[in-house]
Amino acid sequence: MVAAQEVLHLYRMFLREGRKFNSYNIREYILRRARMGFHENKASPNADELVQQAREDLKMVQRQSLVYSLYGRGTKSILELTRSKDHGAAEDASQLA
Amino acid sequence: MRSLWQALKLLPAVQQQSASSLLAPAASGTPAAAAVLQQARGIFTAPPHDASSSSSSPQAIQQQQLREQSTAAQPLFARGRTDAENQAIVKKGIKLLGTPMYLDMQATTPLDPRVVDAMLPFMTGQFGNPHSRTHYYGWESEEAMETARGEVAKLIGADAKEIIFTSGATESNNLAIKGVAQFYREKKKHIITTQTEHKCVLDSCRWLQQRGFDVTYLPVQKDGLVDLDLLKSAIRPDTALVSVMTVNNEIGVIQPIKEIGDICRSRNVFFHTDAAQAVGKIPLNVHDAKVDLMSISGHKLYGPKGIGAIYLRRRPRVRVEPLMSGGGQERGIRSGTVPAMLAVGLGEAARVSQKEMAADTAHIIQLEKRLREGLMGQLTGVELNGPNNLQQRYPGNLNLSFAYVEGESLIMGLKCSHMVVLTLCRYGMGRFTTVEEVDRAIELTVNHVNKLRQMSPLWEMVQEGIDIKTIQWSQH
Numbered sequence: 001m002v003a004a005q006e007v008l009h010l011y012r013m014f015l016r017e018g019r020k021f022n023s024y025n026i027r028e029y030i031l032r033r034a035r036m037g038f039h040e041n042k043a044s045p046n047a048d049e050l051v052q053q054a055r056e057d058l059k060m061v062q063r064q065s066l067v068y069s070l071y072g073r074g075t076k077s078i079l080e081l082t083r084s085k086d087h088g089a090a091e092d093a094s095q096l097a
Numbered sequence: 098m099r100s101l102w103q104a105l106k107l108l109p110a111v112q113q114q115s116a117s118s119l120l121a122p123a124a125s126g127t128p129a130a131a132a133v134l135q136q137a138r139g140i141f142t143a144p145p146h147d148a149s150s151s152s153s154s155p156q157a158i159q160q161q162q163l164r165e166q167s168t169a170a171q172p173l174f175a176r177g178r179t180d181a182e183n184q185a186i187v188k189k190g191i192k193l194l195g196t197p198m199y200l201d202m203q204a205t206t207p208l209d210p211r212v213v214d215a216m217l218p219f220m221t222g223q224f225g226n227p228h229s230r231t232h233y234y235g236w237e238s239e240e241a242m243e244t245a246r247g248e249v250a251k252l253i254g255a256d257a258k259e260i261i262f263t264s265g266a267t268e269s270n271n272l273a274i275k276g277v278a279q280f281y282r283e284k285k286k287h288i289i290t291t292q293t294e295h296k297c298v299l300d301s302c303r304w305l306q307q308r309g310f311d312v313t314y315l316p317v318q319k320d321g322l323v324d325l326d327l328l329k330s331a332i333r334p335d336t337a338l339v340s341v342m343t344v345n346n347e348i349g350v351i352q353p354i355k356e357i358g359d360i361c362r363s364r365n366v367f368f369h370t371d372a373a374q375a376v377g378k379i380p381l382n383v384h385d386a387k388v389d390l391m392s393i394s395g396h397k398l399y400g401p402k403g404i405g406a407i408y409l410r411r412r413p414r415v416r417v418e419p420l421m422s423g424g425g426q427e428r429g430i431r432s433g434t435v436p437a438m439l440a441v442g443l444g445e446a447a448r449v450s451q452k453e454m455a456a457d458t459a460h461i462i463q464l465e466k467r468l469r470e471g472l473m474g475q476l477t478g479v480e481l482n483g484p485n486n487l488q489q490r491y492p493g494n495l496n497l498s499f500a501y502v503e504g505e506s507l508i509m510g511l512k513c514s515h516m517v518v519l520t521l522c523r524y525g526m527g528r529f530t531t532v533e534e535v536d537r538a539i540e541l542t543v544n545h546v547n548k549l550r551q552m553s554p555l556w557e558m559v560q561e562g563i564d565i566k567t568i569q570w571s572q573h
């Protein structure tokens with residue numbers, strides 16, 4: 001049987017590694033998908049397989065987080081830049097030159 | 098005073114000058130020092146927003162001029178953010194402060210990180226030519242390519258031997274239409290397609306018309322669906338091929354592929370479908386749908402650009418005359434070295450799509466509902482282009498018309514607000530679209546539509562209660 005500790009650890013690692021992605025869309029996808037995947041399969045019978053799959057997916061996330069940090073876009077998404085501020089500021093700030 | 102000098106030393110202009118000329122107090126008048134000090138003053142008293150909103154005092158005008166001279170200075174201190182984050186990108190007359198949101202998944206999709214992960218080994222160490230039969234590099238590339246082929250086949254319910262890699266769905270479409278027509282041209286001279294097909298299909302049909310083939314372009318109904326009775330009546334004894342796309346890229350309508358397949362099978366006509374927008378998004382099976390040829394595009398299912406595939410049925414065998422012959426690769430149907438890295442990417446994209454299809458569909462349905470209800474709730478005069486029923490329309494493609502608003506103006510306005518990029522008021526959502534993006538899209542669209550409507554004389558007239566139909570438009 002798979003230890004609940006390990007599953008929890010894997011989940012936390014997914015969230016932690018996912019947050020490191022510098023691409024807004026990919027980061028949000030990983031967080032959403034990990035949350036969904038771990039919640040859905042909480043009581044799944046083939047937990048061993050899923051955990052093995054999760055371990056491999058986690059390694060993939062770690063590798064790709066590095067690749068995207070090297071080659072991804074330098075600038076942040078407009079959604080991140082204007083999240084906490086008034087949305088109107090983003091519109092006023094971008095002008096036709 | 099000390100800190101001011103230290104700060105001044107950081108200015109590039111100061112570093113160029115000798116230290117001695119700056120030891121004199123600020124009031125002394127060497128022009129260079131004065132300019133430097135002015136610049137420093139400008140920086141330290143810069144208001145926290147853009148030049149356009151500064152007052153008209155002489156100091157402010159000077160600051161504005163200085164700011165326009167030195168783009169590095171203004172954003173650096175403007176909001177207390179770092180240099181990298183504040184560099185505005187200026188492209189085609191639009192200044193962008195951040196990466197725009199991407200809502201055009203029908204044009205292309207980003208690579209899934211799993212696909213990038215699968216492709217990187219073949220871009221670095223495993224660079225062999227899959228057609229090299231004599232050494233290890235070739236063997237490993239070939240094995241990867243065949244695995245990818247198998248994954249693509251599994252996604253559509255086919256056999257791996259029936260999948261040929263091409264450079265994309267455009268090439269697959271050309272190959273299907275021109276290839277089948279040319280091969281069977283002795284006895285069959287007629288092709289049927291629809292008016293809403295992709296440009297490459299329509300161009301291929303026109304090319305065939307110029308070489309003596311007859312082509313029937315079936316009209317579609319108001320919601321984009323093909324009329325099956327019209328199709329039945331259009332089939333002639335010398336019809337070689339019927340080509341109808343599975344999911345339309347403009348309005349997202351899902352054609353009744355099973356019914357069309359039944360009709361074609363009963364009348365002994367080949368059925369080709371351009372499934373570029375459908376593969377990996379809706380469940381497809383070439384045997385259930387009785388499809389004989391299918392075009393697959395890599396970059397529409399979160400795979401790489403430059404690769405696609407064509408499915409050619411083997412039982413009963415579909416023969417095509419190759420476009421790229423002479424070389425013999427891919428069973429002589431498509432010569433040229435198969436790009437192993439791209440094929441592996443396509444295979445991985447297919448595998449991931451199959452695994453994630455249910456989750457993606459649920460997510461996209463939720464996003465589409467939110468977007469549609471948000472826009473229709475906050476605006477009047479919004480019309481959905483395409484069938485309302487989600488069984489007949491792919492939810493990731495939401496095409497709306499806004500009354501009294503010109504499409505081009507709306508797109509231009511949204512571009513400046515960092516929203517990419519609907520063409521023709523089409524919102525393309527996919528696996529990586531977030532709820533936040535949808536909410537922002539609703540907000541921006543509502544703002545811009547209202548803004549444009551305020552400027553529209555037609556809208557004014559409608560608000561006053563004038564019936565548009567009673568207006569006599571004068572001819573110029």
